[in-house]
Amino acid sequence: MHDIRAIRDNPQAFDAALARLDLPPVAAQLLSLDETRRARIKAAEDAQAEQNRASKQVGAAKAKGDEAEFERLRALVAETKAQVAAMQAEAADLDRQLRDLLMTIPNLPLDRVPDGASEADNVELRRWGSPRQMDFTPVEHFDIAGVRPGMDFATAAKLSGSRFVVLQGAVARIHRALAQYMLDTHIDHHGLTETWTPVLVLPAMMEGTGQLPKFGDDSYRTTDGWWLIPTSEVTLTNTVNGALLDHADLPRRMVAHSQCFRSEAGSAGRDTAGMLRQHQFEKVEMVSITDADSGLAEHDRMTAQAEAILQGLELPYRTIILCTGDMGFSARITHDIEVWLPGQNSYREISSVSYCGDFQGRRMNARYRPEGGGKPEFVHTLNGSGLAVGRTLIAVLENGQQQDGSVVLPKALHPYLGGCTLLGADGRLA
Incomplete structure (x- = not known):
């Protein structure tokens, strides 16, 4: 399997190596999946951080006896928790899609390997x-x-x-x-x-x-x-x-x-x-x-x-x-x-x-x-x-x-x- 970080660093070289195997370019597809996956991971992490902050505030509102704020924050925590779970599931699915695609791509030939069709x-x-x-x-x-x-x-x-x-x-x-x-x-x-x-x-x-x-x-x-x-x-x-x-x-x-x-x-x-x-x-x-x-x-x-x-x-x-x-x-x-x-x-x-x-x-x-x-x-x-x-x-x-x-x-x-x-x-x- 290939290292997605290496493909990010030099997608042109990756596609050029695939061309030596008479295979079409695939770096753009891989990087699009990777970018979307990383965006979902970042969004899930940000939402998780928001959930954690709200959870701490729930306890403070309850201690103050502020029922309205307590209920608002508890609802926010529940909503954010559902959002986090959905984003994590989407990120996991994108990760599987990326891995599945990478698993089907052959290894790349060394420079010393002669080009040829058969x-x-x-x-x-x-x-x-x-x-x-x-x-x-x-x-x-x-x-x-x-x-x-x-x-x-x-x-x-x-x-x-x-x-x-x-x-x-x-x-x-x-x-x-x-x-x-x-x-x-x-x-x-x-x-x-x-x-x-x-x-x-x-x-x-x-x-x-x-x-x-x-x-x-x-x-x-x-x-x-x-x-x-x-x-x-x-x-x-x-x-x-x-x-x-x-x-x-x-x-x-x-x-x-x-x-x-x-x-x-x-x-x-x-x-x-x-x-x-x-x-x-x-x-x-x-x-x-x-x-x-x-x-x-x-x-x-x-x-x-x-x-x-x-x-x-x-x-x-x-x-x-x-x-x-x-x-x-x-x-x-x-x-x-x-x-x-x-x-x-x-x-x-x-x-x-x-x-x-x-x-x-x-x-x-x-x-x-x-x-x-x-x-x-x-x-x-x-x-x-x-x-x-x-x-x-x-x-x-x-x-x-x-x-x-x-x-x-x-x-x-x-x-x-x-x-x-x-x-x-x-x-x-x-």
Whole structure:
């Protein structure tokens, strides 16, 4: 959420930043609401002061025995009390209108974010590794012979409908091994704190990270009002919801492995084959809570942590910076990491690492005491996939595939698979 005081100070800059997102100006509407709200608050305060003065005079008139003045003042107090209540109610309603409008406005991009309308305008920052040259035509993950016995879409469709999968046998074990490898790397080498959180949250938690109120169609809601998390960014970030932290407690770096749920609203017809776009999937998510001065350095750190997982798995990738037209609602800047998928002959997203500034901190009312004292400030937040487990499974299978339908597995996974190095064409580990 945005600071109305900053908009008051420079409405032109606010509208100019929205224009970079191809959004219409809204500062005038916000400031009109704000001005009316503040006027009602001031009027209510003045009327309250008048009521207080009259209340004191009522006692004095009664003590003097001046019944006429006593009755006049008592009537004035009653009238003023009703006026105060009405003005306070109007001010509260205007405050809700202002907050509701602010809650629907996306975060503003940093100056370094490239302008653009779509993913075609994203800018590549770097590449790591080279796609393996295969002397046969590679296939997508679900068409690899050794994978077919362990990846059952037909049974999943019977159980739950489209965009679900049942993993079993060796493929399920590789999937589990990948999540464990990611967690161990982030905990043992990157210094993140392992955290386990619920997958059901209250609406206020979805509001805190920006999924609500604008993007409710993208997530699943239960009949009794809980929401299934689209990623553990929601729960990890909201661990500081309403908190006042000491500066010494920052940065707070967390990692969680969780089930995630997305309705994929608006993505009909996209990536319907295979595991690439599912309603239920697993992610290892990184979240950092930091101060106002450390956000960009933390963003680079988190990007490097996600890249390190791919390097450890020997998977070629490229890192890009998203343009203004492709960024998420809460981000000020986002790095996407795209892994090479031979079956699609293209790079596909496997991680997004975003710096949100104080946007989520303000929505959550999460603050910290600055070092050396001073007025509390809102925390700055970051989140990133480290990584999407299912998509990493796809990348491991497609990049390691052999002409006979077997899959050579990355060395980093061997200890997690009992020393096995190969998924055989028969679907067994060897």
